[in-house]
Amino acid sequence: MTEKALRLGTRRSKLAMAQSGHVADAVRQLTGRRVELVEITTYGDTSREHLAQIGGTGVFVVALRDALLRGEVDFAVHSLKDLPTAHHPDLVLAAVPVREDPRDVLVARDGLTFAELPDGARVGTGSPRRMAQLNAYARSHGMTIETVPIRGNIDTRVGYVTKGELDAVVLAAAGLNRIGRSDVVTESLSVDTVLPAPGQGALAIECTAANADLAAVLAELDDPFTRVAVTAERSLLAALEAGCSAPVGALADVLADGQIVHEMRLRGVVGNPDGSSLVQLSTTGPVPTSHDEAMALGRELADEMLAKGAAGLMGERAL
Numbered sequence: 001m002t003e004k005a006l007r008l009g010t011r012r013s014k015l016a017m018a019q020s021g022h023v024a025d026a027v028r029q030l031t032g033r034r035v036e037l038v039e040i041t042t043y044g045d046t047s048r049e050h051l052a053q054i055g056g057t058g059v060f061v062v063a064l065r066d067a068l069l070r071g072e073v074d075f076a077v078h079s080l081k082d083l084p085t086a087h088h089p090d091l092v093l094a095a096v097p098v099r100e101d102p103r104d105v106l107v108a109r110d111g112l113t114f115a116e117l118p119d120g121a122r123v124g125t126g127s128p129r130r131m132a133q134l135n136a137y138a139r140s141h142g143m144t145i146e147t148v149p150i151r152g153n154i155d156t157r158v159g160y161v162t163k164g165e166l167d168a169v170v171l172a173a174a175g176l177n178r179i180g181r182s183d184v185v186t187e188s189l190s191v192d193t194v195l196p197a198p199g200q201g202a203l204a205i206e207c208t209a210a211n212a213d214l215a216a217v218l219a220e221l222d223d224p225f226t227r228v229a230v231t232a233e234r235s236l237l238a239a240l241e242a243g244c245s246a247p248v249g250a251l252a253d254v255l256a257d258g259q260i261v262h263e264m265r266l267r268g269v270v271g272n273p274d275g276s277s278l279v280q281l282s283t284t285g286p287v288p289t290s291h292d293e294a295m296a297l298g299r300e301l302a303d304e305m306l307a308k309g310a311a312g313l314m315g316e317r318a319l
């Protein structure tokens with residue numbers, strides 16, 4: 001008996017192909033079935049506008065979801081941080097596999113760390129979240145840097161440094177690791193300095209709600225701890241009514257004593273891009289044992305951040 005191949009919808013970028021390739025391997029192992037990659041071009045890949053200008057939320061995701069909903073592919077892999085927080089009624093987040101390194105990293109000329117950058121250094125990032133935190137760090141350490149909005153795929157962004165146009169760029173560790181380019185990293189930025197985007201480093205495996213059999217199979221790839229952590233982070237983002245291009249960082253981790261896990265800590269930050277003002281708070285509580293508990297943890301922290309003026313720092317809402 002030969003079963004039909006499962007069709008995995010993927011963006012065409014090197015990063016997306018690497019992520020989808022890993023998931024395809026895992027699904028082949030799990031099911032013994034063939035998995036074929038179906039390449040789909042998204043608006044986020046073709047637009048030259050800055051992400052903040054094209055409205056952020058979902059630009060990388062919409063075309064993949066459309067292909068799923070039209071039945072052209074059976075499942076799709078996204079970077080979780082690109083996935084809108086709103087639940088889609090016809091789709092299920094079938095699995096969130098074990099998370100990669102969630103941190104942001106610096107890729108600087110001459111092996112420099114962030115603190116070693118000279119005054120006036122030009123640091124490339126198109127992310128208001130990264131700008132806010134890098135500028136805040138620079139201010140509080142008596143440094144002056146200039147953040148320069150850039151976008152493009154990972155090779156393009158690293159190219160700004162290797163071609164000498166910028167002193168440094170900031171990227172997600174996970175992306176570089178997945179495409180095998182972690183050699184260019186000159187510093188892994190402490191999450192105390194730059195809190196990553198909600199869900200950064202995690203993947204989302206999505207299929208249609210109608211395909212319950214496939215969803216049940218894909219669920220084997222889910223990591224329950226990563227799932228509750230990113231659920232809390234994304235709940236914070238949603239409760240702040242911010243999108244993936246908003247200046248919001250969030251990270252959930254566990255406070256453990258050896259093997260004994262005591263509590264989950266959720267940290268959040270929101271700031272204005274020039275870093276003159278940041279609201280940074282954290283909360284700890286029992287490790288959530290359900291989706292609803294994880295959502296509650298995120299909402300709780302969002303309420304505290306809003307009470308401290310977070311809404312005023314998010315600036316103009318994206319279109």
Ligand SMILES: NCc1[nH]cc(CCC(=O)O)c1CC(=O)O
Nearest residue numbers: 079081171172174175200201202
């Ligand atoms: N914004 C685009 C994007 N979406 C996911 C990643 C990296 C991988 C990840 O965070 O899971 C990146 C690149 C980056 O921010 O450097």
